[in-house]
Amino acid sequence: xxxxxxxxxxxxxxxxxxxxxxxxxxxxxxxxxxxxxxxxxxxxxxxxxxxxxxxxxxxxxxxxxxxxxxxxxxxxxxxxxxxxxxxxxxxxxxxxxxxxxxxxxxxxxxxxxxxxxxxxxxxxxxxxxxxxxxxxxxxxxxxxxxxxxxxxxxxxxxxxxxxxxxxxxxxxxxxxxxxxxxxxxxxxxxxxxxxxxxxxxxxxxxxxxxxxxxxxxxxxxxxxxxxxxxxxxxxxxxxxxxxxxxxxxxxxxxxxxxxxxxxxxxxxxxxxxxxxxxxxxxxxxxxxxxxxxxxxxxxxxxxxxxxxxxxxxxxxxxxxxxxxxxxxxxxxxxxxxxxxxxxx
Numbered sequence: 001x002x003x004x005x006x007x008x009x010x011x012x013x014x015x016x017x018x019x020x021x022x023x024x025x026x027x028x029x030x031x032x033x034x035x036x037x038x039x040x041x042x043x044x045x046x047x048x049x050x051x052x053x054x055x056x057x058x059x060x061x062x063x064x065x066x067x068x069x070x071x072x073x074x075x076x077x078x079x080x081x082x083x084x085x086x087x088x089x090x091x092x093x094x095x096x097x098x099x100x101x102x103x104x105x106x107x108x109x110x111x112x113x114x115x116x117x118x119x120x121x122x123x124x125x126x127x128x129x130x131x132x133x134x135x136x137x138x139x140x141x142x143x144x145x146x147x148x149x150x151x152x153x154x155x156x157x158x159x160x161x162x163x164x165x166x167x168x169x170x171x172x173x174x175x176x177x178x179x180x181x182x183x184x185x186x187x188x189x190x191x192x193x194x195x196x197x198x199x200x201x202x203x204x205x206x207x208x209x210x211x212x213x214x215x216x217x218x219x220x221x222x223x224x225x226x227x228x229x230x231x232x233x234x235x236x237x238x239x240x241x242x243x244x245x246x247x248x249x250x251x252x253x254x255x256x257x258x259x260x261x262x263x264x265x266x267x268x269x270x271x272x273x274x275x276x277x278x279x280x281x282x283x284x285x286x287x288x289x290x291x292x293x294x295x296x297x298x299x300x301x302x303x304x305x306x307x308x309x310x311x312x313x314x315x316x317x318x319x320x321x322x323x324x325x326x327x328x329x330x331x332x333x334x335x336x337x338x339x340x341x342x343x344x
Contacts, residue, residue, distance in 0.1 A: 001046065012039035013133070020137035026074035026084045030067065033105070033137055037063045040129065044122045055121030062104060062114040069101035086144050095148045098141075105138040107180075108157060108187045109164040116168070116180040124225070127176050128216035131183045132209045139190065139205055143198050151195035158192025159281060161185065166288030173227045175219060178292060179212070182251060185289045192282070193266045196273055204262040211251050211259055214329050218244045231299050243329050245300040250333055252293035253286060258335050 016036030023029040045056040077094035107115035119127040165185025194201040250257035270279040
C-alpha cells in the first residue's frame with residue numbers, strides 16, 4: 001500500500017472505533033462500526049493469496065449480518081420507545097438481538113465460526129488488530145447495555161465460549177488458530193461476568209489485550225506461525241522463546257502472572273453472588289484451555305530439536321527484538337501488585 005492509503009485506512013479504523021465508543025446514539029454507533037469494518041477489509045486482503053481473499057469475504061459477510069441485526073434491533077426499539085438513545089434499549093426482543101449481534105462481531109460462541117478462519121487467512125499483524133483493537137467497540141456497546149440484557153443469555157454464552165475455545169484449541173498446530181480459540185475462551189470469561197460486574201469484565205478484556213499484543217509481536221518478529229516454528233526459535237533468541245512461553249502461561253491464568261488476577265476476581269465475584277456451581281463449571285472449563293497453553297510451554301522450553309537443518313530456514317536469520325517489547329512484556333507478566341488499585 002502507498003503511504004497515503006495506509007494513513008487513510010489507519011485513521012478510518014481509529015475514527016470508527018472512537019466514534020462508536022463515544023456515541024450515545026445507535027445510528028452514530030452503527031456508522032462507526034461500518035467505517036471500522038470497511039477500513040480493515042483492504043488490510044485483510046492485502047496478501048495476494050486465495051486464503052486472504054476467502055478471509056476477507058468471510059469477515060465481510062459476518063460483520064454485515066451482525067450490522068443488519070444491530071439495525072433491526074435498534075429499529076424495533078425505536079418503534080417501542082421512540083428514542084435512538086443507547087441507554088433507552090428497553091424492549092426485550094431488541095436487547096436480545098442486539099446482544100447476539102455484538103457477540104457475532106466479537107467472535108463469541110456460537111458465532112465464532114469466522115474468527116479462526118479469518119485469522120488463519122491473514123497476516124500476523126492483521127490478526128493482532130482483529131483480536132485486540134476490533135473488539136473494543138463491540139465490547140463497549142455491550143458494557144453500555146449490560147444492565148438491560150438478561151443475565152441468563154450472558155452466562156450461557158460465556159460458558160459456551162469457554163468450552164468451545166478450550167476444545168477448539170487442543171489439536172491446533174497453527175498458532176493463529178490457537179490464538180483465535182484463546183480469544184474465544186477469554187471472551188467467554190468477559191461475557192459471563194458482564195452479567196454481574198461490567199467493570200470487572202472491562203478489566204478482564206483490557207488485561208487480555210495487554211497480554212495478547214506482545215505474543216503477536218513476538219510471533220511477527222520471529223516469523224513464527226506454527227508450533228514447529230516455535231520450537232526452533234531458541235536457536236535465534238532464547239530470551240524471546242522464554243518470553244512467549246511465560247506470556248502463554250499468563251494467558252492461561254496461572255499464578256503469579258498477570259492473567260491470574262482477573263480470573264481469580266471473577267471466581268470470587270461468582271462465589272460472592274452464591275453461584276458456586278457456576279464457578280465450579282468455569283474452573284473445569286478453564287482446565288480444558290490450560291491444556292494447549294501448557295503444550296506450547298512444554299514444546300518451547302522443555303523440548304529442543306535433535307539436530308539443526310542445513311536448509312535455508314527462517315531461524316537462521318538473525319531477528320532483533322523490537323525495543324518497545326522490552327517494556328511491554330514485563331508489564332504483561334508481573335502487574336498483579338497493581339490490580340488492587342484498579343477500580344472494578
